[in-house]
Amino acid sequence: MSASSVRVVARIRPLLKQEIEKDVIVTAESGTSDHTATPTVVRIPNPKHDGESFSFQFSSVYEQHATQQELFDAEVSPTVKHLFNGFDTTIFAYGVTGTGKTHTMRGGKTLAERGVIPRLLSNIYRRCKKVEKDTAGATQVQVSLEYFEIYCDRVYDLFEPPEKRTPSGLAIRDNHGKTVVVGLTEKPCSTLKEFEQLYDQANINRSTSATKLNAHSSRSHAILCVKVTQTTETTVRVSRASCIDLAGSEDNRRTDNNKERLVESSAINKSLFVLAQCVEAIGKKQTRVPYRESKMTRILSLGQNNGLTIMILNLAPVRSYQLDTLSSLNFANRTKKIEVCEVENDPVYRTIVKPLATSSLGGANITRQPLRPLTAAHNANVPEAEKKKPGEKPTKAFSVYSDTRKSTSRTSNLPTQNQGIRRTETHKRAAEPSNTLATRPSKAFRSTDNPTRLRNNEPELTKASIEALIAQRIEEKLAEKALQDAAGAAPVLSAELQKRLDDLEHRIDAKEEDGKSQGLQFLLMAKQHAARGEDASALRMYQLAQPFFPDNEKLEKKMKALEDRIRTRKEAEASKHSSAPVQPTVVSHPPSSSLMAPLRVEKKVTSSRTPFHEEPDREDFASAPPPESDHDESYASDSSFKFKKAARKPKKTTKKLPIFRDSAEAPGPSNPPISQAGSQTPRTTHLLKIINSKDVSLIKALKGVGIKKADAIVSCLIEMDDEEVHDLESLAMLKGVGGKTVENMRLGLSVYDF
Numbered sequence: 001m002s003a004s005s006v007r008v009v010a011r012i013r014p015l016l017k018q019e020i021e022k023d024v025i026v027t028a029e030s031g032t033s034d035h036t037a038t039p040t041v042v043r044i045p046n047p048k049h050d051g052e053s054f055s056f057q058f059s060s061v062y063e064q065h066a067t068q069q070e071l072f073d074a075e076v077s078p079t080v081k082h083l084f085n086g087f088d089t090t091i092f093a094y095g096v097t098g099t100g101k102t103h104t105m106r107g108g109k110t111l112a113e114r115g116v117i118p119r120l121l122s123n124i125y126r127r128c129k130k131v132e133k134d135t136a137g138a139t140q141v142q143v144s145l146e147y148f149e150i151y152c153d154r155v156y157d158l159f160e161p162p163e164k165r166t167p168s169g170l171a172i173r174d175n176h177g178k179t180v181v182v183g184l185t186e187k188p189c190s191t192l193k194e195f196e197q198l199y200d201q202a203n204i205n206r207s208t209s210a211t212k213l214n215a216h217s218s219r220s221h222a223i224l225c226v227k228v229t230q231t232t233e234t235t236v237r238v239s240r241a242s243c244i245d246l247a248g249s250e251d252n253r254r255t256d257n258n259k260e261r262l263v264e265s266s267a268i269n270k271s272l273f274v275l276a277q278c279v280e281a282i283g284k285k286q287t288r289v290p291y292r293e294s295k296m297t298r299i300l301s302l303g304q305n306n307g308l309t310i311m312i313l314n315l316a317p318v319r320s321y322q323l324d325t326l327s328s329l330n331f332a333n334r335t336k337k338i339e340v341c342e343v344e345n346d347p348v349y350r351t352i353v354k355p356l357a358t359s360s361l362g363g364a365n366i367t368r369q370p371l372r373p374l375t376a377a378h379n380a381n382v383p384e385a386e387k388k389k390p391g392e393k394p395t396k397a398f399s400v401y402s403d404t405r406k407s408t409s410r411t412s413n414l415p416t417q418n419q420g421i422r423r424t425e426t427h428k429r430a431a432e433p434s435n436t437l438a439t440r441p442s443k444a445f446r447s448t449d450n451p452t453r454l455r456n457n458e459p460e461l462t463k464a465s466i467e468a469l470i471a472q473r474i475e476e477k478l479a480e481k482a483l484q485d486a487a488g489a490a491p492v493l494s495a496e497l498q499k500r501l502d503d504l505e506h507r508i509d510a511k512e513e514d515g516k517s518q519g520l521q522f523l524l525m526a527k528q529h530a531a532r533g534e535d536a537s538a539l540r541m542y543q544l545a546q547p548f549f550p551d552n553e554k555l556e557k558k559m560k561a562l563e564d565r566i567r568t569r570k571e572a573e574a575s576k577h578s579s580a581p582v583q584p585t586v587v588s589h590p591p592s593s594s595l596m597a598p599l600r601v602e603k604k605v606t607s608s609r610t611p612f613h614e615e616p617d618r619e620d621f622a623s624a625p626p627p628e629s630d631h632d633e634s635y636a637s638d639s640s641f642k643f644k645k646a647a648r649k650p651k652k653t654t655k656k657l658p659i660f661r662d663s664a665e666a667p668g669p670s671n672p673p674i675s676q677a678g679s680q681t682p683r684t685t686h687l688l689k690i691i692n693s694k695d696v697s698l699i700k701a702l703k704g705v706g707i708k709k710a711d712a713i714v715s716c717l718i719e720m721d722d723e724e725v726h727d728l729e730s731l732a733m734l735k736g737v738g739g740k741t742v743e744n745m746r747l748g749l750s751v752y753d754f
């Protein structure tokens, strides 16, 4: 076993057609006085002071003209040997949307344009043949594939057509320290041709589903797992190469998103945020790394898995990406400090081999090593005395994966990365430095004596641009805050509480209590909200959990305590702000899905309890529900959602059904109000058809519906096991919709539309 950090390489993509005239601000440098040496430094101007620049040191930097082959030969090809020696490898592309992740991983159709994945497979098949030939057939090698995507924290098998998917996705589980996806299709695949067919088909599955949901493709993480099984007469050795095309981080600044949109996109990016948090936690040597908080981080298991990890940081060279590029660079800079334990997957003796029922990214028969933030390893600031002495042997395999600056050219005789992982001499990207400097990006004044350095492209900071930058910073902070809320990372939980939460999560994962697993999910969420002090949300989750645990006194007590606390707080607030009494309405019998907006349905109140309003806790949810007036209680009458009936007769005055009448169609015997079952107007039918299409682009085009609302609606529908919305009342009950929105949607439809 040896240890290495994550190897991080940066790739700057070329300018796209529409960017030819744009201001190029990201450049690569050798990082040494020898300007001809292979670049290892990315330089970018400081957005606040354009005269200054930041530089970031990586293992390698690939410039705009770098080819797919160069990148593959230098970075990925050497790992194939490693894979056949029983080690797992993980290669992932990280970057903002549009920076070239898919191009790098998947690539184009021509030979030259093929990306890392097809090239890797091609190499693997070549090596299979070699191994079989070298052993005169005594070792047989089988290759099989699993391919899945994580969309909205759900795992979907890409070898399954979208229509066969369960909306809730596949479960993931911890199995003896490995993260496994349960129920994935494993496709044996013995030739490159077969691979191409399978891979292309699976990518269609991915994009088909993405088209349906629009804009989701760039938000799903695609993971291809190549399992290599080497079988001899007595042993079986399994190792895996995992290739991950991460979703692009949202580009909030460049899209002029408003704050609401920022909050929403922040929630969408939760997994990337959790990834950043994990990286941060590992870097800070925290005992708790929140990798369990998103499926992507669980599967990626940075710092948890055993194997070689390569991160390709994709960057766009132009100014319009500047802030995103900086944040990607900062993320990558932290990632390279993560230390990974290299554990060889031991061969298993054939007599005890059992067929694997699950997939694993961790490799067979290995256990996770404890987290080890990089300390005195190659990436850290090693005291002079500890640095390599002359004549000392090169560091062991993988310690070569350092991201440190060296003062000499990469072609020097110093021990190199490539030697460490037994790269051949012919690799284009050679030596990695072995001495270290601080790993923080260095802030330097932009050299003025370098005539090639984009002098003409440096715009002056105007008052307007400074203001824009400030606004961007505020938005960034807001997004950060929202992400923190969404990821629930802020509070420090006690070890005991954390353990209980983890236990609960385990029980859910393992589906130990089949029918109760949904209830347990609600309980878990309730506890998480409660731990963060979000009482209203915690109460709502407990209420959702209650039907699964009838007559559970402990649960009732918890709810009562929360109700009391919320009521007291509200009373205190009410008396502070006005003399008006608190309205006597109590929430009860929550909707069957937490995605439904809170309903104002009343409940019988025991004399000991003072009723209270349930209000959405704005801190708790990325998208705040609409105002109360948008949720008329009459909507609760819809039978397509499993609400319990209100104990009290609905107030006649609160019925607002006429708002759903088409203005062009006066109600009458031939055109009854749309609220009557089975008598929908063409307008309503058309509206519902659009909604049930789950096509974000169509829904977004409805009057009063932005991308945020459209996304929320589609997410709701997916969450509800693809249940259709049969009438306007049901539509109005979806989280974030409400009566007024429904009215707007309908009235915005022209007669020509249907």
Ligand SMILES: Nc1ncnc2c1ncn2[C@@H]1O[C@H](COP(=O)(O)OP(=O)(O)OP(=O)(O)O)[C@@H](O)[C@H]1O
Residues within 6 Å of the ligand: 012, 013, 014, 016, 095, 096, 097, 098, 099, 100, 101, 102, 103, 104, 217, 218, 246, 247, 248, 249, 314
């Ligand atoms: N190295 C490159 N050479 C040529 N074209 C490139 C390169 N990198 C990216 N591109 C082009 O840039 C565009 C965006 O690339 P790509 O779709 O791979 O980005 P992405 O990061 O995967 O985006 P998303 O996160 O939205 O999926 C594409 O048109 C792609 O062909």
